Amino acid sequence: MTTTSRLPGLHKLSPLERLHKLSEATALSQSSIEHLANMGNLNTATADSMVENVIGTMNIPLGIATNMIIDGLDILIPMATEESSVIAAVCNAARQCRNTGGFTTASSGSxxxxxxxxxxxxxxxxxxxxxxxxxxxxxxxxxxxxxxxxxxxxxxxxxxxxxxxxxxxxxxxxxxxxxxxxxxxxxxxxxxxxxxxxxxxxxxxxxxxxxxxSNLADRRLARARATWSLEEIGGAEVRDGILSAFEFADIDPYRAATHNKGIMNGVSAVVLATGNDTRAVEAGAHAYAARSGQYRSLTQWGIDGDGNLTGSIEIPLAVGLIGGATRSHPTASIALEIMNIQTAEQLARTIAAVGLAQNFSALKALATTGIQKGHMALHAKNIAVMAGALGDEIETVASQLVAQGKIRVDIAEEILTSLRQ
CATH class of the missing domain: 3.30.70.420 (Hydroxymethylglutaryl-CoA reductase, class I/II, NAD/NADP-binding domain)
Incomplete structure (x- = not known):
């Protein structure tokens, strides 16, 4: 229990000294102190220089989105996120538009x-x-x-x-x-x-x-478009379901809020992975979605002359390659290296393509199986870990949760107990 939040001089201490001071004030266990003291792949001095009163780091999984073709080039895209199904959604969307050339992007400048x-x-x-x-x-x-x-x-x-x-x-x-x-x-x-x-x-x-x-960076727009063939997405019925879901979001702010949040799942994951400012990008995107006076979809969906599904996105993306965590955080530098990004404009265009891919997968899931089926199947591993599963147990427990169709911690605990017996 916290005895007081008044900790004078905390900013003058080293991260380890702060931890000891925090332990005195909150009665943190020794295991908690040791956990926080382990800063992973971020140097303690670097972390201490980035923000105030550092005591540790909050590690977020870093995954790779595959299958992306952007402006004719194959690109692997690091994404930092704690949410299940986000990276898988981008991979699947990108795979389904490879035969139509992937994503074409553009930018209004910097x-x-x-x-x-x-x-x-x-x-x-x-x-x-x-x-x-x-x-x-x-x-x-x-x-x-x-x-x-x-x-x-x-x-x-x-x-x-x-x-x-x-x-x-x-x-x-x-x-x-x-x-x-x-x-x-x-x-x-x-x-x-x-x-x-x-x-x-x-x-x-x-x-x-x-x-x-102003974080409404409407003179720094990134654009991306792509085409998905009827053969790849499952036919005209799926296409029409996606269009109906988009139209709902474009006219109803209640739907648009979740629709655009899904887009930002992908956008923010790349922004974070590259050490850029997620809050600035998110604020700009949502403000831009309301520029007409009503909050609307950040994407547009339609049909081409052959009946295929077309999608596009236009979004303000104030991101950079120099300054801030982009240069000081080693993982951010490695993420840019993986993508072989040379300019801030190229990064913004890549992020826009990821946002469009994310939106496609969400709309397709809503129009077919529903968003929960795929999401909860991936979330089952998180539930298994919460129940205490370790190593190979995680996959076994998750598989049984999916098979039962009940992704709950209490059921995961029962499965784990049975497995260990």
């Missing part, structure tokens, strides 16, 4: 947006024009802020200025449009917003308040 909020402006419309007139000065300030980005072909590209009406008064919002190249870009655009904000206040007589990037 532009990010930083927002500068101007308040207490007497005449917002007038202030908007004052800011737009200073385009060249703003460009100079931004590019001087990050000369390294400029050296790599990135940097300031444009501005847009909007006036918004709030409850108290109107505000003027300046968007800095910045090409961040192979970086996700948060630090770069935030620094530029900080540098430009005092000048905007000076030019307009207003007061700058928030200076921060």
């Amino acid at each position: 532009l990010m947006i930083a927002q500068i909020q101007l308040v207490d402006v007497p005449n917002p419309a007038f202030a908007r024009l004052q800011i737009l007139e200073r385009l060249n000065e703003i460009k100079m300030i931004c590019d001087e802020t990050d000369p390294v980005l400029l050296k790599h072909g990135g940097g300031f590209r444009d501005i847009e200025v909007r006036t918004l009406a709030s409850r108290a008064s109107s505000m003027v919002i300046t968007h800095l449009i910045v090409d961040t190249r192979d970086a996700m870009g948060a630090n770069a655009v935030n620094s530029m917003a900080e540098a430009v904000a005092p000048y905007i206040a000076q030019w307009t007589g207003g007061r700058c308040y928030l200076r921060i990037l």
Whole structure:
């Protein structure tokens, strides 16, 4: 039981010293302390430099999605996830569209947006024009802020200025449009917003308040499309079931939320495996799904001239190859090596293809056997482990759970007891 959450100076201690302090405060067992002290394949010093008050690591399984053809190239894709059936779903979807060429992808580029909020402006419309007139000065300030980005072909590209009406008064919002190249870009655009904000206040007589990037990266879209033949998916009835499931999601936010969550199962697994920011990507994706004023599907499904099923996805993907955990976490570097990813744009396009594959498998399962049959069959191994199964026992217990059609811990415990007797 926790005696107090007040642990002054915890941040000054080493990870092992923090563990001992935590043990004193919570009465953790020695086995728990030893478990946390084992940080796996992440160096203790690296972990301690990434976040605050480190005491251990939370290891997530890293699997490989097979069968993917993207833009004519075979690619193996590492995915980090704790959820059963996610990786298998991508493998199956990719296998079923190999004979039609796999996935074709594209990208709108690597532009990010930083927002500068101007308040207490007497005449917002007038202030908007004052800011737009200073385009060249703003460009100079931004590019001087990050000369390294400029050296790599990135940097300031444009501005847009909007006036918004709030409850108290109107505000003027300046968007800095910045090409961040192979970086996700948060630090770069935030620094530029900080540098430009005092000048905007000076030019307009207003007061700058928030200076921060937007995770609605709608100028950094990744796109993927693929075709599944009727022969591969099981005929016109399955195709029509998939289309009906998509149409349901596209008109009903309650269905769309779970529909898009399934897409993000695949997207976030690759984002996490490569050390990128899952929360930023997820926030941007869901905001983009609501851009019409109603929350809708991130994918589109239809029929081609031969009656085959076609699918496409367009999703904002602010991911990078430099900075943050992408460079500091060794597993993230290895994941990029496995995929032979050379640019952030290539990574984004790959992730979009995975999201589309994930959605295909989910829709097909819903339209045929139902989502639970395949998912719970894979989940049976987790249940077996929860029941205490070890080694070869896990597969045996899981198989019997599936055969009985009851994937429950109590039944797994009964099977395990019988097996050991």
